[in-house]
Amino acid sequence: MTTDTPPLPAKSRFGAWARRLGWLLLVLLAAGAALAAYVFRPVAVAAPAPLQAHKASAAAGAYLAKVGNCAACHTTPGGAAYAGGVKFVTPFGTLFSTNITPDKDHGIGTWTYEQFHAAMKHGVRPDGTHLYPAFPYTSFAKMSDPDIASLYLYLRSVAPVAQPARENEMDFPFGNRALLHFWKTLFHDDAPYTPDNTRSAQSNRGGYLVEAVAHCGACHTPRNMLGAPDESRNLRGGVYVDQVASGAYRRWSAPDLTSGVHGLKEWSAKDIQSYLLTGKNPRAVVHGPMTEVYESTAHLTKSDAEAIATYLRDVAPGPARTDWSAFRSRMKEGEVVYTVHCGTCHLPDGKGDRILGVPLARNALVQAEDPSSLINVILYGPDLPDPPFASGRTTMKPFGKRLSDEDVAALATYLRSSFGNNAPQVSPEQVARQR
Structure with missing residues (x-):
């Protein structure tokens, strides 16, 4: 006589496995639904201090808008100021800049300061959806709240333009803004610019302008395969597509801005100041996409131009590359x-x-x-x-x-x-x- 349990018939064994698989699928579906609900939810961000708490002014905002080159991205050639429609060709699809005039139907006329702050700091629209980082909130997040408040007051003071935004033409799956939840988790830091105690006040002012307001790294920092700035190579040169006067779109490379041997090592602080304020120095003349940037840098105060020059001279230089002189085929x-x-x-x-x-x-x-x-x-x-x-x-x-x-x-x-x-x-x- 034996006490062993007889084996289950084949049908019974299959039924047991089917039930287990069914439970596993239910668990996975529930987890997926929970994750989707979390990712696709409207994004909530902490409210800043009230607008009235800041010593903000439209006049200060006008200067910040000039230095930040807002018009270049939000004004088409011959179009109304800040009415949007500028085309941006990216590896992920084509984007069109938005209308940031105070028009209530097509612009930001109904935006509160808190909503504007959320866009600048966190890359979030009033409806809680994510903004594409072609709008450089990764840099603007470093701005101070008083400066964001001043920029808000200035944009509220410009002439409203009833120009609707153009629809973006994103490649699949990048048209789904919810995917930016993961991108931001990996790459977006909304902390304000922190002064470096080892540098002078002038250098820190330059750092704030370069890294935050003027967002120089948007063009001059390399990007990874997901389009995020490679902070380990900050300001060491980038690649982007830009429109030229003929209307064609062309690939450009932005040079290294550090004082390394492949960058601005031969430029003095005076050379940098002159280039920013006058568009020329003994070593270079403004040309290409930099001409739009020069329309902004020409409005820098002398002290701010000096601060930027000081900061760029202080940035850690990029390392020397392999000697390429051996490649003499041409x-x-x-x-x-x-x-x-x-x-x-x-x-x-x-x-x-x-x-x-x-x-x-x-x-x-x-x-x-x-x-x-x-x-x-x-x-x-x-x-x-x-x-x-x-x-x-x-x-x-x-x-x-x-x-x-x-x-x-x-x-x-x-x-x-x-x-x-x-x-x-x-x-x-x-x-x-x-x-």
Whole structure:
């Protein structure tokens, strides 16, 4: 006689497993529903101190709007100020900037200060949904509450414009704003700018302007595959797409702003101040997308321009890269192209002429990690401010119709490996992409 339990028939065993699987699916569905309810909920943020608690003014806000370059992103060419509609091409789809005039139907005329503060600080709309970080709240979050209040008062004072916002054209699945919950969890810090006690008050003022109000890192800091700034390489150069005067969209590289060998090491604090306030210095002339930024920096007070220069000189320099001078596959051809087309103005040693061409030696744009902006200048010319200002130099002509992709690649490679520059070589395919 045995006490062993006889095995269950096959049907009974299958029924037991089916019941367990059913319970597991129910648990997973319940967990998924709970997670979805949490992620898709309207976002609630802590209310700031009342508007009346701050020493805020529309006049102070007008200065902040200029320095923060709000008009460049919220005003189309020939359009009404701050009425939105500017197109932004991103790896995740196309966005259009919003109307930030006080129009009650299409702008922010019904927004309270608390709602405006939530947008600037937390990237949240009045309905509790997330804003896309093309609006640089990752930088604006560092602004002080009095400055946010002043900006709010200023935008309430501008002329309302009844212009509706254009619909964004996002790729799947990025049209779902709820996904930004995870992005913000990983990448958004809403803490205000904290002064560094090891730096001077002037340097800290410059840091506040660069990192918060002027959001320089939005263009000059590399981004990761999810579009978030790589803070470990802050201000060491970035890549973005921007519209040019012809209406075309072009890839650009923003140079390293640190005092490293690939950045502004050759620039003095006076050079930086002059570039911000006048659009030129002995080493460079404002061109390309920076012309829009110059429309803002030209309005800086002298003390704020000095503060920014001081801060940029204090930022930890980026490390020197691998020596790329060994990559000489196109160097000899590039030297010939340079001698024929460039050497007269930029001189055989690359140091430039005071009247003709800017210095190319140890030039931050020339040796940017991504060569897009250098290629653009060679192909299309330097796209100077409109109306042009007196730079004191002759205007460079475009060479796109004279030089082949191979010629431009050889020239760019030569420039990036000569005159004290050190950057990767350029391929004809990279040139073709920029045409």
